[in-house]
Amino acid sequence: MEKVKKKKVPHTLVILLVIILCAVALTWIIPAGAYERVKNAQGVKVIDPETFHYVEKSPVNPLKIFNIGLDGFNKAATLIFLILFSGASFNIITMSGALQSLIGAVSKKTKSKEYLFIPILTFIFGLICTTQGVNTFIGFAPIMVMISLAMGFDSIVGASIILLGGAVGFSTGTLNVSTTIVAQEIAGLPPYSGLSYRAFCFLVFYIVTNLYLVKYALKVKKNPELSPMYEIDKIRIKDTDSHDEFNSPMNARKWLVILTLFAALGVIVYGGVKLKWKLEETAVVFVWLSIIAGLAAGFSPSEIAKYFVEGAKKMVGAALIIGLARTVSGVLDAGKIMDTSIHAMTGWLNFFPHLLKGPVMFIVNIIVNMFITSGSGQAAAVMPIFAPLADTIGITRQSAVLAFNFGDGFCNYILPTSTALMGILGATDIPYDKWMIFMGKLFGIWVLVGSILMIGAQVIHLGPM
Template sequence: MSPKGSEKKKIFKVPHTFVIILFIILFAVVLTWVVPAGEFERFKNDQGINVINPETFSFSEKTPVSLFRIPTFIVEGLSKSVNLFFLIILSGGAFNVIVTSGALQGAIGKIARKFSHKESIFIPILTLTFGLICTTQGVNMFIGFAPVMVMIARAMGFDSIVGVAIILLGGAVGFSTGTLNPSTTIVAQKIGELPLYSGIEYRAFSFVIYMIVTNLFLIRYAKSVRKTPTLSPMYELDQSDSLSDNMNLDNMGHMDTRKWLVILSLVGALAVIVYGGIRLDWGLTESSAAFLWLGIIAGIAAGYGPSKIANCFVDGAKKMVSAALIIGMAKTVSGVLSAGHIIDTIVFGLGNALNMVPAFMQGAAMYIANNFINAFVTSGSGQAAATMPIIMPLADMVGITRQTAVLAFNFGDGFSNYVLPTSTALMGILSAANIPYDRWMKFMWKMFLVWVATGCVLVFVAQMINLGPM
């Protein structure tokens, strides 16, 4: 019989996102029994959007929610999210066709061969590539691509961290600035009754600022570890295998006419979606249809037959089912709070708390608060669906535009994903590249602080200029 001291301790495992959201739903139900019911009067503003009158809050009779109604609220949340569900599913299918074609791998390999000794050009080109793709997609779609980037980075004299950082940091900027993101920006804007894709100019400006700051940091790090390899947190682990010795940039996939056509179809589809959203008043249905066309056209360009296109599309769609379901689950939270008539009470309380913060710092405070929320709900779409019904009226109450609130949400939801061990994108890519979390954080903590400071400044500017519409 082994002594008790030799027994293995149980290691805490972070629950599945569905479980976390279920606990949040249960907490929301409890709140309907504890928090007094109340409401603001609402009116349509000059743009025809329903907003609260912050001077008209009053308490009302309690309407607590029964635990037995939770399944009903979940189904209702899924029903209300059907358009978003299809958008996420179809975009995932389309991008899987593109990744399967090898076009992205070939394009990156071509860039690597051309700029192998010019990190000041090579790194920004690749981070920009991943950033642009992740304006509509989550970084987790590149989990399988992480070993390839690590091999390229090490063949060029860098360490493993540079390889995954190109994906993670570039993708982080694209995803977190929310330029076109359907699972965060569009969800938040739809809940906030804002025109879809509105405010894109400032988000694009934020994308550029973040991309510059991130590349300056990463290039400096890459040059330092190439000059002095022992400075790398991964030095011993990288030296323990012969990965870089067996890597030749000439072995990377090469581009041909078909692959260039696939890339062209991707660029064209994104351009059409942006134009449609800005000029043609497209909604989620039209954007979903565009992704469906992208999958078909990219498959034809790659030389795939109908069955191959269908198989690739379905495989990609399967990977996005969980993210799509999370939206419906998260919408349950707002459904419960609404049924209990306590959303306005929570907004009233938060508004009073936020009013204690100096007015010029309220936007930044909202951004920092979203970072803490993201520690518990790492799904961007889930966080948007769960928090926007509260944050939007709160923004109305304290005098911050809803567009600024969306920006604060985007930054808070996105950038913290690259330091949180609960993030599937981060942990998946680190695992694929065999990089321990603690080694990553030795590199990443400074970058994250730079990101937070940059975000505070950008949200502050947005608040000062009354970023609109609304």
């Protein structure tokens, strides 16, 4: 009897290429259409919802997808450099042995209490991501996986601490300038209005998400074979155990490296919140972190350069995934079917009962986000339509912004076109299918909770408008 080979899920780049080819096929099927773009009172270029019209078809030639792809790489260049530099800096920190010693010390002192760290760390990442994108922390992901494995969990828990904590902070839109403030300006709402209800949503999603994650973490700690990553993590744990640094005590140099790391994180957060930094400035911080941490560890300039290049190499796969993911929206734009898709979906809202209009608007935004993963880009595309639509169907404009926040944010953690998700999965070598085994049920819970919160917003007539 011949052994039946297990079916392997294709490489992430292959999955993305299939999605791109499907998008190309749609440009040959869906009629091309367009809205006129105008500048609103704040100077933001938005869609005029009354101007949709069909235009001449512009199907995309399959032979041109890599030309469009290169344009996607160009647009994602700053993010790609951020990822390469963050990976480089964390490799230098890892080579110093400081994190391994710290993890070993923490593990010894927190036996039987490790589960407390999950809600604490997800809360920290959640708070940070109320103002930052989750992709800022792609370089942190391998470190969190090391910590997770050292505490007896699996690599999915390590990645989830960043992804799920960040998801709650980013997707509830508490303070986010690139999503909430852009959407509120387009909708004609005061900046940061509706903050108390969004903070309540943050708390609800934080509790629900941590109950799910902690339950999963304790389950795989008790029975490691139940983890989708069991076979892969067995190898990783052996590699982790082989490092003597985990049993090596902390010393002055190692503490200095750790302090440098936390100082850099503090600078990134301060720069994003107070100084309105973009990704360019954050990338530069990681370059300085590499140099200062390397010197603190006692490395020579040549050693710093060597470890910098090695760390950047480890992130090349994640960078390729992120660049290729941008190609999907590029194909839809080139085929002129982006506006047609948005126009069709928004027309469905009037077929639903009043209390379900908010949840349906949330779900429509999820569908839109499959094509437009940029938060500010989606706000500019849908809010000029959803804001006046909310007026006509009896939903407050603040509720429409909330639906946009939920729809734009939460599905980024299941979409293979999401730069934050695929970047972190690529950096931690977690296959997409393994992630979805863990994540599928939680996403369903998120949609249910988000729908209930949308109904709540309608009931209280979430204002001020």
